[in-house]
Amino acid sequence: MSEVRNSEAPVSTVTYNRNEIDKPTENIYEAISVIAKRANQINAEIKKELIEKLEEFATYTDSLEEIFENKEQIEVSxxxxxxxxxxxxxxxxxxxxxxxxxxxxxxx
Known part of the structure; x- marks a missing residue:
């Protein structure tokens, strides 16, 4: 997961050179399929880690501490x-x- 945190991938929309994308496979559809499968894996890793971190803040009682925990939860999110x-x-x-x-x- 540290690779994702240290990623230099752009946060906003970027236009890519199609020839660079399909160069390894010589087929744009095959390249997109591989990229999509990897994106699904990354998404699952991020989701799993986020859920684990948010579960640390789970409380089952109402108290003043809950306000502070919610702030921490917001920071993680x-x-x-x-x-x-x-x-x-x-x-x-x-x-x-x-x-x-x-x-x-x-x-x-």
Missing amino acids: KFYEKLPKPHAIAIEEWLNDKIYYRNTEKEG
């Missing part, structure tokens, strides 16, 4: 909101050859 989106991280990994993939149809 804000941190995750500022992270680059999973698809941006996946594209960055793809362009930097950090994603391993193979085409089982070509290996026969």
Whole structure:
């Protein structure tokens, strides 16, 4: 998960060179499929970590402490909101050859 936190992926929308995206596979659809699968993995990792962190703040009683815990909960949520989106991280990994993939149809 530290890779996601240290990612240099853009937080806003970026236009990519299609030729750079499909260069490893020579097929834009195959490249997008691999990137999408990696984005789903990243999203699941982020979601799992966020849920674990938020569960630390779970309380089952009403008290004055709850106000402070909610502030901490908000800070954790804000941190995750500022992270680059999973698809941006996946594209960055793809362009930097950090994603391993193979085409089982070509290996026969």
